[in-house]
Amino acid sequence: MNKTTDEADLAARIRGMLDQGTAEISQKASLRLYEARCDALRHQGAAVAALSLAGIGHTLGSSFHRHYRGILALVALAVGAMGVQVWQNEQEAAALAEIDSELLGDEVPPSAYTDQGFLEWLQQISESDEESLPE
Amino acid sequence: MGNNPGNGVRTSSLASRSELSDFLAGVERRAFKQALFAVRDEDTALDIVQDTMLKLSEKYGGRPANELPLLFQRILQNTIRDFYRRQKVRSTWTTLFSSFSSSDDDDSDPLDSLPTHEHSPLGNPHGSLEQSQVVAAIEKEIEKLPPRQREAFLLRYWEELDIAETAIAMGCSEGSVKTHCSRATHTLAVALKAKGIEL
Numbered sequence: 001m002n003k004t005t006d007e008a009d010l011a012a013r014i015r016g017m018l019d020q021g022t023a024e025i026s027q028k029a030s031l032r033l034y035e036a037r038c039d040a041l042r043h044q045g046a047a048v049a050a051l052s053l054a055g056i057g058h059t060l061g062s063s064f065h066r067h068y069r070g071i072l073a074l075v076a077l078a079v080g081a082m083g084v085q086v087w088q089n090e091q092e093a094a095a096l097a098e099i100d101s102e103l104l105g106d107e108v109p110p111s112a113y114t115d116q117g118f119l120e121w122l123q124q125i126s127e128s129d130e131e132s133l134p135e
Numbered sequence: 136m137g138n139n140p141g142n143g144v145r146t147s148s149l150a151s152r153s154e155l156s157d158f159l160a161g162v163e164r165r166a167f168k169q170a171l172f173a174v175r176d177e178d179t180a181l182d183i184v185q186d187t188m189l190k191l192s193e194k195y196g197g198r199p200a201n202e203l204p205l206l207f208q209r210i211l212q213n214t215i216r217d218f219y220r221r222q223k224v225r226s227t228w229t230t231l232f233s234s235f236s237s238s239d240d241d242d243s244d245p246l247d248s249l250p251t252h253e254h255s256p257l258g259n260p261h262g263s264l265e266q267s268q269v270v271a272a273i274e275k276e277i278e279k280l281p282p283r284q285r286e287a288f289l290l291r292y293w294e295e296l297d298i299a300e301t302a303i304a305m306g307c308s309e310g311s312v313k314t315h316c317s318r319a320t321h322t323l324a325v326a327l328k329a330k331g332i333e334l
Contacts, residue, residue, distance in 0.1 A: 007320045011292035013334035014323065021270045022164040025265035032181045033163045039155055044196035098155055134326055 140333040142253045156202050159188055166211055169289055172278050173215045183218060184219045208290060208304040219282070269332055280319050283307075289314030290324075 026103045112118045150158070163184060187210045191310065195206045234317035277285055283305070290301045302309045327334065 003317075007317060008292075010320055010324055010334065011288070011316075013291050014277075017270050017273045017334070018165075018168065018277075020266065022168055023275055024267070024270070025164060025167060026177075028164060029167060029177060029181060030164075032182065036181070036185035036188050037156065037159045037163060039185070040159060040192035043153060043189055044152060044155060044192045 150196065150198060150203060154200045155192065155196060155246045158200070158207070159191075162207060163188070166207070167291060168274075169211065171214060172274070172285060172289070173219055173282065175278065179218065183211070183214050190214075201295075204294070205296065205300050205304060206298075208294060208296065211218050212286060212290075212304055212306075215286075250292070269334075272330055272332060273323075273327065277321055279326070280322060283311075284319035284322070287312050288319035291316050323330070 103113075166184045167180055168189065171177060174180050176184065179287065187207065190210050191203065191207050195203070198206065250262040277288070280288065286305055287301060290296050290304055291298070296304060298309045298312050299311045
């Protein structure tokens with residue numbers, strides 16, 4: 001008999017003895033092992049749930065890939081419309097600011113332009129100026 | 136795994152709840168003993184087995200049933216190694232305060248650790264007692280083996296993993312597995328012979 005066979009033979013006999021030893025563990029240990037097994041089985045669902053959530057993510061992802069051209073076109077259109085709106089607002093604000101600055105820079109106070117008498121006088125002055133102009 | 140009945144058929148179907156339950160029920164006592172040989176404390180050994188079961192179920196519960204034995208053993212050995220690491224850190228502190236502790240634990244009689252029989256063994260009571268003594272003596276000698284030798288011996292010959300699977304579970308080469316197994320078997324043979332135990 002060679003060395004390997006001797007080793008396997010002795011190991012097989014020891015295995016038999018160790019198996020006998022497992023039958024003699026305490027009732028307390030047996031109960032805790034049973035509880036641990038039940039607890040572990042309850043947690044098997046956690047992995048399955050995680051896989052399900054991953055499946056939902058995969059479905060959403062694949063739906064995006066199928067329709068991404070249309071989605072990108074809609075996004076570009078929305079961004080363009082918003083850009084035009086912002087540009088128009090800026091133009092109006094700039095025009096108003098220019099009028100305001102001209103009014104404030106004039107010698108006549110801005111409140112005079114709301115006075116009806118001042119406006120009539122201003123009109124008369126401009127008409128007389130036109131009449132006095134040489135032909 | 137290995138020569139275990141039913142493991143010769145390699146299927147790729149995922150483990151059902153009942154398959155996982157059957158697997159755990161079949162392996163839990165041996166796993167407890169393995170952990171007990173390593174840590175020599177029943178509560179700690181039970182904690183290790185509980186952690187192992189939980190990790191297997193949470194992370195690998197959806198894997199094919201034929202992969203469970205190797206995965207379980209890898210997790211079990213890693214959990215035992217984690218215990219050793221924690222113990223090593225703890226011992227550096229405890230040795231500072233426990234220099235007066237007795238060191239005669241290794242000289243204790245193996246018969247002191249004989250389990251209590253809760254069920255009457257069948258057959259001749261005298262013969263059963265002798266058998267239990269032999270089992271206790273063998274378990275004591277396995278406890279005394281260096282950790283890597285014990286790990287290799289138990290995975291290879293008790294869990295019946297083949298050499299490649301044992302190497303994967305231990306995270307070492309197949310050559311190392313053969314060396315550890317050979318040394319462990321030789322040590323056990325010498326120790327049992329010295330005790331007058333013939334198997």
